[in-house]
Amino acid sequence: MKKLGVxxxxxxxxxxxxxxxxxxxxxxxxxxxxxxxxxxxxxxxQDFHRTGLFRIHQPARMGGAELDLRMFIDAGAVVARGCPSxxxxxxxxxxHHWMLAMWPSDTQDDIWNEDPxxxxxxxxxxxxxxxxxxxxxxxxxxxWPFSSGVDNSAWNMLAxxxxxxxxxxxxxxxxxxxxxxxxxWHAAGLRGTGSKDVECADVFVPEDYSVSAAAMRDGTAPGxxxxxxxxxxxxxxxVFPYILAGVALGAAEGxxxxxxxxxxxxxxxxxxxxxADQQVLQVNLAEAAAMIDAAGxxxxxxxDEAMAMATGVQTADLATRARWRRDAAFATDLCRKxxxxxxxxxxAAALYDSSAMQRYFRDIQAICSHVGxxxxxxxxxxxxxxxxxxxxxxxx
Numbered sequence: 525m526k527k528l529g530v531x532x533x534x535x536x537x538x539x540x541x542x543x544x545x546x547x548x549x550x551x552x553x554x555x556x557x558x559x560x561x562x563x564x565x566x567x568x569x570q571d572f573h574r575t576g577l578f579r580i581h582q583p584a585r586m587g588g589a590e591l592d593l594r595m596f597i598d599a600g601a602v603v604a605r606g607c608p609s610x611x612x613x614x615x616x617x618x619x620h621h622w623m624l625a626m627w628p629s630d631t632q633d634d635i636w637n638e639d640p641x642x643x644x645x646x647x648x649x650x651x652x653x654x655x656x657x658x659x660x661x662x663x664x665x666x667x668w669p670f671s672s673g674v675d676n677s678a679w680n681m682l683a684x685x686x687x688x689x690x691x692x693x694x695x696x697x698x699x700x701x702x703x704x705x706x707x708x709w710h711a712a713g714l715r716g717t718g719s720k721d722v723e724c725a726d727v728f729v730p731e732d733y734s735v736s737a738a739a740m741r742d743g744t745a746p747g748x749x750x751x752x753x754x755x756x757x758x759x760x761x762x763v764f765p766y767i768l769a770g771v772a773l774g775a776a777e778g779x780x781x782x783x784x785x786x787x788x789x790x791x792x793x794x795x796x797x798x799x800a801d802q803q804v805l806q807v808n809l810a811e812a813a814a815m816i817d818a819a820g821x822x823x824x825x826x827x828d829e830a831m832a833m834a835t836g837v838q839t840a841d842l843a844t845r846a847r848w849r850r851d852a853a854f855a856t857d858l859c860r861k862x863x864x865x866x867x868x869x870x871x872a873a874a875l876y877d878s879s880a881m882q883r884y885f886r887d888i889q890a891i892c893s894h895v896g897x898x899x900x901x902x903x904x905x906x907x908x909x910x911x912x913x914x915x916x917x918x919x920x
Contacts, residue, residue, distance in 0.1 A: 653684025
């Protein structure tokens, strides 16, 4: 097995969070360069490997930390205070170690025995991919948008529909040489994530390199035979937004830190008055901070609930799964409202490219545009179930 590229960290959440915290000022300094590069910087990739942060949800049997679901939120939030784009790629790419643990054991071993640090991108848009069954596997074709971190990755998890009656949603594990990366990522926010399009045509995917979406959804994927921990029995798509929600939380916390530091030292351009003495700004700051605290509490409560249920081998019912999705959308929108309020209160100084505040503002808008954070969609799903109607989201 290839030597692990990590420091001597125990599988302890405090150690990993301390390592993430130490990177915040470094990532803040690199944030503009990350945006210019439009993908994760090589030095940041090495930092995430060196600290073991990419592998906090990899199975312990492969040398990973196998930490709890809440660690996605906590680690993502810390790193996002420095650079939301880097945090988005950290939790996104790190989550694929979690998901690879659901594949058949031979597939896991093929990849991780070759390179336990292997990075895997994804594009979980099922209608974008079309597959048909052939002897020994599938032929996969399609073009998928928003494959974050694809330039840094050796593999990609591509979602598609198998031509059955009805079509079967499956996820296919494809090596980098079998798909084309199309440079479409010129975006207003999360500019440094490299979330480009990928495309392939009639690529052969062996049977063991594909997993059904239903098995991932229900916590019954084949990988649980060798990775029986509760983390790998959680209904994947029901908690999917919690992988990324910490980025929104950290962006809001970073904006709050930036605003507090700047406002404490500012005087009005026209009045010369110290802005920190204005009650309206004090109240504005308090409300923004309260929204962030409420969002963090709600996200962590639900993540802990999902872990507790999986630990107790309880199956989350449809109403609970829909509530988790609803709450993730609501919490990230609280973060967006908080950052918007802080940005508007920052005045013209926040408009400059040199201001971290404008980056947090742009990034939080991009984060909340993700379908997993759409209150219109996730709120409607919860509302339908609460009103006794059938669900409109079969993947939860």
